[in-house]
Amino acid sequence: MPTLSKNKNSSAGLLADSAAAERRLREAEERFREAIEELQRRQRTAANGDHPSCDHDADVSCVANAIGNLCQSFLLSYGVRVGVGILLRAFKLARGQSYSSLLDLKQLVSEKDLIVREEACRIGLLFGGFTGSYHALRCLLRKTRKKETPVNAILAGSIAGLSILALDDSNRRRTLALYLLARVAQCAYNSAKSKNKFHLWGSHWRHGDSLLFSLACAQVMYAFVMRPESLPKSYQDFIQKMGPVAAPVYKAVRENCRGGPVDVASISAYLYSRGKFNNLKLEEFPSIIPCSVIHPDTNSCLAHNAKAASTTFRKTFPLYFSLTFVPSVVLHLRKFMDTPAHTCWLALKGAVQSTSFLSAFVGIFQGVICMHRKIASKDHKLVYWVAGALAALSVLLEKKPLRSELALYVLPRAGQSLWYILVNRQLLPDVKNVEVALFCACMGGIMYYLEFEPDTMAPFLMGLIRRFLACRISNPGPSSNRTASYTYLHTLDAMKTPKLQDHQEVETSTPKQYNLESIPGL
Numbered sequence: 001m002p003t004l005s006k007n008k009n010s011s012a013g014l015l016a017d018s019a020a021a022e023r024r025l026r027e028a029e030e031r032f033r034e035a036i037e038e039l040q041r042r043q044r045t046a047a048n049g050d051h052p053s054c055d056h057d058a059d060v061s062c063v064a065n066a067i068g069n070l071c072q073s074f075l076l077s078y079g080v081r082v083g084v085g086i087l088l089r090a091f092k093l094a095r096g097q098s099y100s101s102l103l104d105l106k107q108l109v110s111e112k113d114l115i116v117r118e119e120a121c122r123i124g125l126l127f128g129g130f131t132g133s134y135h136a137l138r139c140l141l142r143k144t145r146k147k148e149t150p151v152n153a154i155l156a157g158s159i160a161g162l163s164i165l166a167l168d169d170s171n172r173r174r175t176l177a178l179y180l181l182a183r184v185a186q187c188a189y190n191s192a193k194s195k196n197k198f199h200l201w202g203s204h205w206r207h208g209d210s211l212l213f214s215l216a217c218a219q220v221m222y223a224f225v226m227r228p229e230s231l232p233k234s235y236q237d238f239i240q241k242m243g244p245v246a247a248p249v250y251k252a253v254r255e256n257c258r259g260g261p262v263d264v265a266s267i268s269a270y271l272y273s274r275g276k277f278n279n280l281k282l283e284e285f286p287s288i289i290p291c292s293v294i295h296p297d298t299n300s301c302l303a304h305n306a307k308a309a310s311t312t313f314r315k316t317f318p319l320y321f322s323l324t325f326v327p328s329v330v331l332h333l334r335k336f337m338d339t340p341a342h343t344c345w346l347a348l349k350g351a352v353q354s355t356s357f358l359s360a361f362v363g364i365f366q367g368v369i370c371m372h373r374k375i376a377s378k379d380h381k382l383v384y385w386v387a388g389a390l391a392a393l394s395v396l397l398e399k400k401p402l403r404s405e406l407a408l409y410v411l412p413r414a415g416q417s418l419w420y421i422l423v424n425r426q427l428l429p430d431v432k433n434v435e436v437a438l439f440c441a442c443m444g445g446i447m448y449y450l451e452f453e454p455d456t457m458a459p460f461l462m463g464l465i466r467r468f469l470a471c472r473i474s475n476p477g478p479s480s481n482r483t484a485s486y487t488y489l490h491t492l493d494a495m496k497t498p499k500l501q502d503h504q505e506v507e508t509s510t511p512k513q514y515n516l517e518s519i520p521g522l
Contacts, residue, residue, distance in 0.1 A: 054139050062139035070132025076330060076467070078124035083326035085116035091318035122166050129163035134447070150452050157447030161440035171232040174419075174435035178412030180442035183461055186408065187449040190456035207396075213407035214392035219414035221365065221388025226254055226381050230420035235413060242315065243362055244308035245294055246270055253289050257381040261285060271296055288379040291370050301370035309363035313355050320358075321351035331467050353398060360394035405460050 056065040089108055137156035142148060167173050223230045224239050228250075231239075240247060248270045252262045261284045268282060274296045295304040325347035329336045336343045368387035372379075395403050422428040449457050450465055 054142060056135075056139075062136065066132045066136035066139070069135050070128045072128075073131040074124040074128030077127040078120045079330045080327055081120035081123050082116055083330055084322045085120075087322040087326055088318060091322070122168070125166035126163050129166060130160045130443070133163065134160040150448050153447045153451045154444040156444075158440045158444035161443035162436070164436055164439045170433075170435060171234070173439065174416055175232065175412060177435040177439040177442060178415050178419075179409065180439060180446060182408045182411050182415075183458075184442050184445040184449075186458065187445070187453070187456045191449070191453050194456065209404040209407050210393065210395050213395050213403060213410060214389045216407060216410040216414045217361075217392035218385045218389035219417060220410060221391070222381070222385040223414075223417040225250055225384040226257065227417065227421065228254075230417040230424075231413065232416070242312050242358065244304065244311065244366060249289065249294055252293070253379065256286060256289055257379050262289075267293065287377055288373060291373050294369065294373075295366075301367070301374075305363045305367045305370065308366050309359040312362045313359040316358055317351060317355045320354045321347060324350045324354075350399075354402075357394050357397040360397060361391045364394055365391035401460070404458065408458075 054062060054065075056062070060068075086108065093108070134156050137159055138152060141152040141156060145152065164173050164176065167176075220231070221239075224236065228236050240250075248263070248266045252267050255262050262282075264282050264284055271282075271293070291301055291304075292299070295301070298304050298307070325344070328343050328347055332343075365387050368390050369383070372383050372387075395406060398406065419428070423430050446457075446461075446465070450462065454462060
């Protein structure tokens with residue numbers, strides 16, 4: 001026993017010495033890193049005088065670099081939008097069992113059936129215009145201010161954000177601005193948390209992202225039923241198309257919850273079209289809209305909800321597959337050429353998983369509404385808020401890295417709805433083009449965090465910006481003016497954080513979810 005105790009003490013001492021040695025090694029590496037960075041700064045200052053060197057290659061002019069990035073981002077974004085449109089058109093032709101028309105270019109890519117040219121050009125101008133102007137402004141600020149500071153990135157990003165004017169729809173501009181506002185808030189919070197300055201209660205919860213998604217969906221679904229005018233028209237159409245309940249029924253539910261008269265003529269016309277007019281008794285002031293009006297095709301609520309989920313799956317699978325497969329091919333063409341079968345399998349797997357999530361969302365939402373009508377005799381608008389929150393739990397079917405992305409995607413919709421309600425009640429001023437100013441300010445913050453605090457940014461957003469917007473900033477290619485200290489510094493980074501880089505590559509290589517309702521005509 002004394003020998004065993006002595007061995008344990010000896011092992012503990014060795015572990016402590018090893019930990020102390022590793023700590024001293026990390027401190028030495030950090031001091032060495034700072035010395036190398038200072039040496040590089042002095043070398044650049046000596047070579048360029050008081051002007052800091054640009055990030056692009058020395059043999060490429062600033063104008064040529066900006067134009068090259070503009071063209072590259074324009075072609076990438078244009079190609080993704082057109083590719084998604086063509087693949088969706090192919091699914092539509094295949095669904096109509098017109099397989100021979102898949103080989104007919106007139107039917108596959110005709111201007112009459114594939115209206116994506118203007119939309120693709122506007123998206124290309126948004127991404128390409130921002131990239132080109134951002135690179136040009138960065139070079140200009142380096143030469144005029146004669147120093148490289150975070151102010152340069154913020155100013156360049158804010159001014160380049162005016163490219164949002166390429167989109168002519170103010171609702172879409174507002175949606176993008178609110179989405180970026182949520183992203184900037186995420187980066188700011190991560191930065192403060194990493195510096196032990198601030199953190200939210202419950203931020204360590206395993207399913208905190210699912211809770212945020214649930215709260216955002218509750219507001220969105222409440223707004224869809226009770227205040228549909230507070231949501232963008234494209235988003236209303238998307239939700240309406242995915243759901244099994246007709247628009248006249250939602251209107252009757254809304255009027256009933258507000259205590260007003262129900263439009264009996266509209267409901268009667270709808271039920272007559274479904275062949276159920278003679279079987280129901282309609283009232284102008286009902287206590288609640290019964291299930292027989294919500295789903296007149298079947299008397300079974302369970303069968304109705306199951307059919308709603310399966311129908312949603314069939315509707316959305318082509319869309320999700322297009323939104324996962326096309327970006328994988330366009331953005332990672334070399335990887336697709338090396339392993340086409342693996343890329344197709346990942347796209348198929350991601351599409352099935354995402355479609356299952358959305359189908360379950362629709363089924364649960366309708367199930368909660370039917371259950372309320374089984375146990376209550378009076379309707380209330382809060383029911384639809386709760387139904388949206390419970391239906392959002394279907395996000396647990398999605399991959400863990402995508403849950404926070406979905407939460408931050410839906411959160412701006414909830415914020416936009418709240419914005420509209422506050423402006424409508426004159427609690428906030430209605431300022432024209434305020435979404436443009438917000439977008440510019442948010443892009444300035446995003447570019448700051450991208451260049452100076454990239455660890456605070458989500459891997460999905462970082463990978464997307466690097467590929468579309470600022471790929472030559474965050475991934476500088478080899479240049480002839482790189483010194484030996486530069487090479488050693490990056491070798492030291494690779495030795496220090498190989499696991500983190502591998503983890504980020506895995507996350508950024510997975511199929512991404514893109515804006516669904518922004519595609520017109522779906």
